[in-house]
Amino acid sequence: MLRFSTAGESHGESLVAMVSGLPAGVVVEQEFIDREMWRRQKGYGRGGRMRIERDSAHILSGVRHGKTIGSPIAMVIANNDWKNWTEILPVEAGDATKHKAVASPRPGHADLAGSLKYDFPDARYVLERASARESAARVAAGAVAKMLLRAVGVEVASHVIRVGKAELGRAATWEEIAALQLKDEVLLNCVDAEAEAAMKAEVDAVLRTGDTVGGVFEVVVHGLPPGVGTHANWDERLDGLLAQAVMSLQAVKAVELGRGVTAAESVGSAVHDAIGYEGADQAFTKFSREQNNAGGVEGGISNGEDVVVRGYLKPISTLRRPLGSVSFETREPVKAAYERSDVCVVPAAGVAAEAMVALTVARLVVEKFGGDSLREMQRNFNGYCEQIRAY
Numbered sequence: 001m002l003r004f005s006t007a008g009e010s011h012g013e014s015l016v017a018m019v020s021g022l023p024a025g026v027v028v029e030q031e032f033i034d035r036e037m038w039r040r041q042k043g044y045g046r047g048g049r050m051r052i053e054r055d056s057a058h059i060l061s062g063v064r065h066g067k068t069i070g071s072p073i074a075m076v077i078a079n080n081d082w083k084n085w086t087e088i089l090p091v092e093a094g095d096a097t098k099h100k101a102v103a104s105p106r107p108g109h110a111d112l113a114g115s116l117k118y119d120f121p122d123a124r125y126v127l128e129r130a131s132a133r134e135s136a137a138r139v140a141a142g143a144v145a146k147m148l149l150r151a152v153g154v155e156v157a158s159h160v161i162r163v164g165k166a167e168l169g170r171a172a173t174w175e176e177i178a179a180l181q182l183k184d185e186v187l188l189n190c191v192d193a194e195a196e197a198a199m200k201a202e203v204d205a206v207l208r209t210g211d212t213v214g215g216v217f218e219v220v221v222h223g224l225p226p227g228v229g230t231h232a233n234w235d236e237r238l239d240g241l242l243a244q245a246v247m248s249l250q251a252v253k254a255v256e257l258g259r260g261v262t263a264a265e266s267v268g269s270a271v272h273d274a275i276g277y278e279g280a281d282q283a284f285t286k287f288s289r290e291q292n293n294a295g296g297v298e299g300g301i302s303n304g305e306d307v308v309v310r311g312y313l314k315p316i317s318t319l320r321r322p323l324g325s326v327s328f329e330t331r332e333p334v335k336a337a338y339e340r341s342d343v344c345v346v347p348a349a350g351v352a353a354e355a356m357v358a359l360t361v362a363r364l365v366v367e368k369f370g371g372d373s374l375r376e377m378q379r380n381f382n383g384y385c386e387q388i389r390a391y
């Protein structure tokens, strides 16, 4: 079984990512992992922290001479900012003189709920782990999952379709989205220059007013054969697993498969993707679809079309002009705490969501095709593709 977990706090020494369950023989490129991490750091609207960090995953185990060896992969990502916080986050418990308290909880962040839950006098140690700094470790793990998927011809990419009120307003092709991932500059990771300029204007507006903005990213899985995931049990459905994976990202508040949201206000005949045979674009079987409103999943099973997952991000909760809150110490009304912060993270969240989607799909691919070596898995994968082609 493919599993992954992360450890680490935002201003601690480093983050850790663990991935286990991959077959032996998967090519692991350091450059690819680091580029994915670079992509997550980019995007217009990020705060000062991204000028301090230069994320890179140091592989400790599970890879030899550029290939997986079947044992768990452990990776460490240094926090460059750690050196600025060794005094502020005291090793000695209770050293209140150096402790940088988050004295009034920020509405929308984990501050209040976490402080109550863990019985902390202020929110410092809550935000240290609640922080989306953790998503850097997910991206390192996701990069490894992507390299496994690549070995069976499956690719994962993302783009931004909304920032605040500015939206892309049209469907993007896989080729357009894939081309975005190769760009050496990331503004808002949008396939359309005009829409991207409107998105940038949304970020500029909130930068001026001390506010923040959210938006929507779309992750696309290309090249996945029909039959991954199952209707047989609720917790094995591909749609359910993807929703949990993407929803678990910091600030994601809704997840949509295909046209899920607008389908609810439409009629069946306008939503469902009519089935043809021997059409033009059949990658895996002779069955074809002219559209993909289902987002590549029917009955919790991939149907051979691109899998399309959207994540809806709330606006960032740390505000330069803060909302009302209460002092942890005096219980008097005060403004919520303000710390250096991002104002827009939609492109970065999209990259983190790619990682979550890749890890989810890779887990199901490992489950379905099995194999202790990549060669064994590829043989099973190709055999299955042959079987459904001949169906």
Ligand SMILES: Cc1cc2nc3c(=O)[nH]c(=O)nc-3n(C[C@H](O)[C@H](O)[C@H](O)COP(=O)(O)O)c2cc1C
Binding pocket: 047, 108, 109, 110, 130, 131, 132, 133, 135, 249, 250, 251, 252, 316, 317, 318, 340, 341, 342, 343, 345, 348, 349, 352
């Ligand atoms: C890439 C990324 C960067 C983020 N940066 C910030 C930030 O700088 N300031 C902030 O208040 N929240 C930021 N967030 C969101 C918070 O981490 C998140 O709102 C918080 O952990 C509470 O969790 P919830 O929004 O899922 O309820 C970021 C989220 C992502 C995905």
Ligand SMILES: C=C(O[C@@H]1CC(C(=O)O)=C[C@@H](OP(=O)(O)O)[C@H]1O)C(=O)O
Binding pocket: 010, 047, 048, 049, 050, 053, 127, 130, 131, 132, 133, 134, 136, 250, 339, 340, 341, 342
């Ligand atoms: C460090 C990252 O994002 C951080 C996520 C985050 C939060 O509250 O989620 C708050 C900010 O932390 P800091 O106060 O150190 O600037 C962001 O910079 C990252 O994405 O790598």
